[in-house]
Amino acid sequence: MRFQSTESYVAPEELIVAVNAAVTLERPLLVKGEPGTGKTELARQVAAALGLDLIEWTVKSTTRAQQGLYEYDAVSRLRDSQLGDPRVSDVRNYLRKGKLWQAFEAETRTVLLIDEIDKADLEFPNDLLQELDRMEFHVYETGETIRARHRPVVIITSNNEKELPDAFLRRCFFHYIRFPDAETLRAIVRVHFPDLEDQLLSAALARFLDLRQTPGLKKKPSTSEMLDWLRLLVAAGLSAEALARDPAHPLPVLHGALLKTEQDVALVEQGPARRPGW
Structure with a gap:
């Protein structure tokens, strides 16, 4: 499973090497570069070139790491209990699966894009360390552990708006996309x-x-x-x-x-x- 330039994406040799190194190591590929240099498009082209489905998680300033795993909708469950809805007996009806959960439970390997990670607060990357390293997380409401069926190809982009923690950087393969000649x-x-x-x-x-x-x-x-x-x-x-x-x-x-x-x-x-x- 190797990435190459595609008909619609011209990738320099050093970028091709970085993508394939991250795939081989099964490490997240952290891509930095000027806005508009094709960081987000890279993930789409990697998915297309490798024949994999793409799952995109666009990070905003209000995004929390927990949202990538799942969210528990306690308000809806309380409302339904007051209305006598029988669904309240199963807490799984009120769990909203995040992008990591979707990637972990996919039937085949996927490309997971975590786009513009530097827009979130400083704790966001640290909060994902274990999940991206072990490829599993615990659901406290049900007591189950969700493990990746197939380790996704993880591509993380950053516009360098904030410094990322050393512990997070240590777990990534890094590449800076230089402005093309x-x-x-x-x-x-x-x-x-x-x-x-x-x-x-x-x-x-x-x-x-x-x-x-x-x-x-x-x-x-x-x-x-x-x-x-x-x-x-x-x-x-x-x-x-x-x-x-x-x-x-x-x-x-x-x-x-x-x-x-x-x-x-x-x-x-x-x-x-x-x-x-x-």
């Missing part, structure tokens, strides 16, 4: 826009990479934003000439797809000659 970017674009003319592609890549190198940008445009920008260029029927740099108008055409803060727009609009330090 020009050649890889060109290959990524060709996957999504196979009919894009070479002249427009070269001009767009040059403009995009030049924009990313602007000193002082608060948020550099990502790969996904570049693809959105190209989609707009194609829809508008623009040519390579429309992307040529004009000192009188430093902002690229349709820049709203690439620059997402007013500070960055103002910075690029100044032009190199008027920026501090130039």
Whole structure:
């Protein structure tokens, strides 16, 4: 069971090695990188390439680790008992299975994506240590232990908003997705826009990479934003000439797809000659 690049996902060799190493070790793969570099999409492509079902758990600031296991709906059980509902005799009717439980009880091996783990509080990763390590957890309401039938391929993404605990990092195989070079970017674009003319592609890549190198940008445009920008260029029927740099108008055409803060727009609009330090 080995992962390779797919028709719709260009994976650098070092990323392929990381995925296959994590699968071999049966350790969670912790993936970090700039937002928009394809961390979430990686899990979907791994599932597709290995022929496995994907279970996605999107973490928010209010997410608790217990929700990944199960939740006990005591309020509904109390209400049903007052109404004389016979279901109250079995507590299992009030257990909501979380994403880990779904992955553990699956008939076949799955890919479990824990997306943006750094959005939760600092205790969240620690609260999952034993479950991800032993691949089992205890249900206190029923007294049973849920064990994984097949150890899932666990992929965890982080945007580096918070530092993760050492004990958690020790149990993961780590990979940082570097921003792709020009050649890889060109290959990524060709996957999504196979009919894009070479002249427009070269001009767009040059403009995009030049924009990313602007000193002082608060948020550099990502790969996904570049693809959105190209989609707009194609829809508008623009040519390579429309992307040529004009000192009188430093902002690229349709820049709203690439620059997402007013500070960055103002910075690029100044032009190199008027920026501090130039």
